[in-house]
Amino acid sequence: MLASYACTPAETRGxxxxxxxxxxxxxxxxxxxRIIHSSAFRRLKHKTQVFVEHEGDYYRTRLTHSIEVAQVARTIAGALGFNEYLTEGVALAHDLGHTPFGHTGEDALNALMKPYGGFDHNAQALKIVTSLERHYAEWDGLNLTWESLEGIAKHNGPVTLLRGDGPVTGDLPFALADYNARHDLELHTHASGEAQVAAISDDIAYNNHDLHDGLRAGLFTVAEICDLPIVGRAFAEVDRKYPGLGAERRRHEALRRVFGVMVEDVLITSRRLLQEVNPGSAGDIRMAGRPVIRFSDHLFNDLKEIRAFLFKRMYRAPSVVAMREQVTRVVEELFPLFMNDTALLPEDWREDVARAQSETELARIVGDYIAGMTDRFALETHKRLIG
Incomplete structure (x- = not known):
């Protein structure tokens, strides 16, 4: 049963x-x-979150992360009366635009692309589903509904400002501005409730699995994370209920409780916000002027403490920083190589190169090609072409 504020297929903007x-x-x-069957979705299997693809088989990839996000999003959407199919689609698509090597690769590519409009993974996801996927006879992209495109573009909130004379789009990522000029996604408003659910499910998933992956990698210990809010209480509850439980089961039981605390907090907080806003339609949620799906202030502050710990002990761990430097060099060396010798690009990409009218257009093509690489393919290509 859908709530009155849910997006319904009968009312899609097409x-x-x-x-x-x-x-x-x-x-x-x-x-x-269509998202599941796309080439970009399959490539997520060999794109990683924090660790590089070859470092271990048990660490999360972008694919497993996206599946986990979709599972959480379906649960929350169903409990709040939102459309589960739309929510799931946005959740599955939210990481399609990521480069190889996670945010490290994105930072490197964005720096290289600064003279040509920059690079942003959310904008790149939109470009993939509207242009770069080329399988259908009658159009480029996946020809998704307006609601799905809106969710991909602005699930984290409005991306333009609204002034008296209309939206201000000057600072938009190039790919997002380019598509929005042809198909207005109303970037100055909040996204649908479904997209907001997908966004917070992303936060829930990575807060949980980064703790799990960091433990598996030996970057910190259970004893150290037991000093963190939420986490310490979860381990204490497991110890009371299952004294003497083996280390791996103990860790799993505790972290699943951390997961549960976050989901329950979102449901309680969001139900209250929905009652306050009292939306009668999906449009009312977009125009509410604030998110309606969020954590409570108390839990959000707890999560900030957890993220600060992870930033120091995981994202800036010496072994991770060393790998960041290596993979940054891979991206930094591949980009000028392709810019200077486009014959090194695959044949099907050279057709786009032949149509490029400027250095900026060529750089956008090279950026799209590198962004689509998996960790493994980027490393192999760098080794083959540069050594």
Whole structure:
């Protein structure tokens, strides 16, 4: 049962290119399925979160992370009366635009692309689903519904300011501004409740699994994270209920409770906010002027403490920093190599190169190609071409 403020298939704003809809799948179901069948989604298998792909088989990849986010998002969406298919689609697509080597690769590529409009993974995800996926006979991209595109573009909140004479788009990432000029996604408003659920589910998933991956990597110990809010209480509860439990089961039982605390807090807080806003439609949520899906202030402050610990002990751990330096060099050396010798690009990319009218257009093509690489392929390509 959908709430009055949920996005409904019957009220979708449609697709950029008209097509006949399915008799047995809703538009949002078809969006989700197209995302799952896309090449970019498959590549997430070999793109990592914090660790580089070859460092271990048990660490999260972008693919496993996206699946975990989608699972959390479906749970929250169902409990709050939102459309689960739309929520799931946005959750599955939210990381499609990530470069190889996680945020390290994105930082390196963004620095290289600064003279050409910069690089942003959310904008790149939109470009992938509207242009770079080229499998259908009648259009480039996946031809997703407006609601799915909106969710991908602004699930983290409005991305433009609104002044008296209209939205201010000067600081938008190039790929986002380029598409929005052709298909207005109303970037000055908040996204649908479904997209907001997908965004907070991303926070829930990575807060939990970064603790798990950091423990597995030996970057910190259980004793150290037991000093953190939420986490310490979870381990204490497990110890009371299961004294003498083995280390791996103890860790799993505690971290699943951390997961549960975050989900429950979002549900309680968001139900209260929805009652305050009292939206009668999905549009009311977009125009509410504030998010309606969020953590409580108390839990948000607890999570800030956890993130500060992870930043110091995991994201800036010496072994991680050393690898960051290596993979940054890979991106920094591949970009000028392709810019100076486009014959090194695969043949199907050279057609785009032939149509490029400027250095900026060429740089955008090279940036798209590097961004689409997996960790493994980027390392292999660098070794083959540079050594």
């Amino acid at each position: 697709r950029l290119y008209d097509e006949n809809e399915s008799a047995f799948r809703s538009p949002f179901q078809r969006d989700r399925d």
